[in-house]
Amino acid sequence: MSLLFIFIFGLIIGSFLNCLVWRLYKEESLLGRSYCPHCRQLINWYDNVPILSFILLRGRCRHCRKKISWQYPALEFITGLLFVLAFIKNLGGWATFSGFGPLDLMLQINSNHFYLSLIRDYFIIAVMLIVLIYDLRWYLISNLIIVPAALVIFGLNLFLGFSWYSSLLFAIISSSFFLLQFIITKRRGIGEGDIWLGFLLGLIFPQLSLWWLMIVVAYLLGSLVGLILMTSGRKKWSSKLPLGVFLAAATIFVLLYGQVIVSRYLAWLA
Numbered sequence: 001m002s003l004l005f006i007f008i009f010g011l012i013i014g015s016f017l018n019c020l021v022w023r024l025y026k027e028e029s030l031l032g033r034s035y036c037p038h039c040r041q042l043i044n045w046y047d048n049v050p051i052l053s054f055i056l057l058r059g060r061c062r063h064c065r066k067k068i069s070w071q072y073p074a075l076e077f078i079t080g081l082l083f084v085l086a087f088i089k090n091l092g093g094w095a096t097f098s099g100f101g102p103l104d105l106m107l108q109i110n111s112n113h114f115y116l117s118l119i120r121d122y123f124i125i126a127v128m129l130i131v132l133i134y135d136l137r138w139y140l141i142s143n144l145i146i147v148p149a150a151l152v153i154f155g156l157n158l159f160l161g162f163s164w165y166s167s168l169l170f171a172i173i174s175s176s177f178f179l180l181q182f183i184i185t186k187r188r189g190i191g192e193g194d195i196w197l198g199f200l201l202g203l204i205f206p207q208l209s210l211w212w213l214m215i216v217v218a219y220l221l222g223s224l225v226g227l228i229l230m231t232s233g234r235k236k237w238s239s240k241l242p243l244g245v246f247l248a249a250a251t252i253f254v255l256l257y258g259q260v261i262v263s264r265y266l267a268w269l270a
């Protein structure tokens with residue numbers, strides 16, 4: 001029951017993210033009502049229900065019958081799913097969750113640390129989904145996203161007990177890692193936006209083990225997708241793949257499963 005509620009909450013946030021990505025790009029106010037990008041007709045609330053409206057309208061605008069991008073329901077569904085996964089992770093994983101009685105669940109949920117950690121995860125997932133869509137569509141990482149996100153995560157880190165200097169120092173080191181690649185590759189393959197994103201990623205993972213895992217996952221994912229696109233002839237060697245997309249996807253993955261992977265790896269080593 002609680003999981004269904006969280007999934008619906010995620011759908012609503014996902015719908016908001018769709019709107020946010022579009023308006024950030026168009027530099028429009030967040031307050032106005034949504035409209036169809038083809039016929040500019042305002043969208044009624046009943047045509048704006050996450051996923052349901054898309055199915056009922058069969059993916060077309062009610063007024064001009066032009067196609068609505070599949071990206072809208074996809075982002076809504078993915079946000080809903082990720083919010084559920086993050087909730088389960090914060091309760092100590094699926095094994096703990098399924099073994100919980102209602103009282104255990106209440107006790108766990110009533111701690112401040114649980115809420116702060118969950119809010120931090122939800123915020124990071126939302127920001128990374130925006131970065132991913134934005135970079136995929138327009139090959140750009142906007143500082144309108146990175147700067148406010150960095151401030152919020154820095155604040156949440158303080159509340160969660162990370163010291164301000166280690167948080168900041170790690171963010172600078174993380175940013176320098178991308179700056180170094182930017183200089184070495186002479187701006188090829190890596191953009192200025194990735195340096196700013198690097199700063200944010202340092203704040204998100206102020207532990208070396210998780211940060212490294214995120215980097216490894218991102219570059220592996222990038223190489224794999226690059227290889228698939230190349231062998232299927234869809235992209236040439238020279239055409240660039242946006243790095244931000246893979247960094248954002250790896251960040252969400254490591255946020256959800258990094259701790260488990262690192263502790264299993266350490267146990268395996270010992």
Ligand SMILES: [Zn+2]
Pocket residue numbers: 036037038039040041061062063064065066
């Ligand atoms: Zn229309």
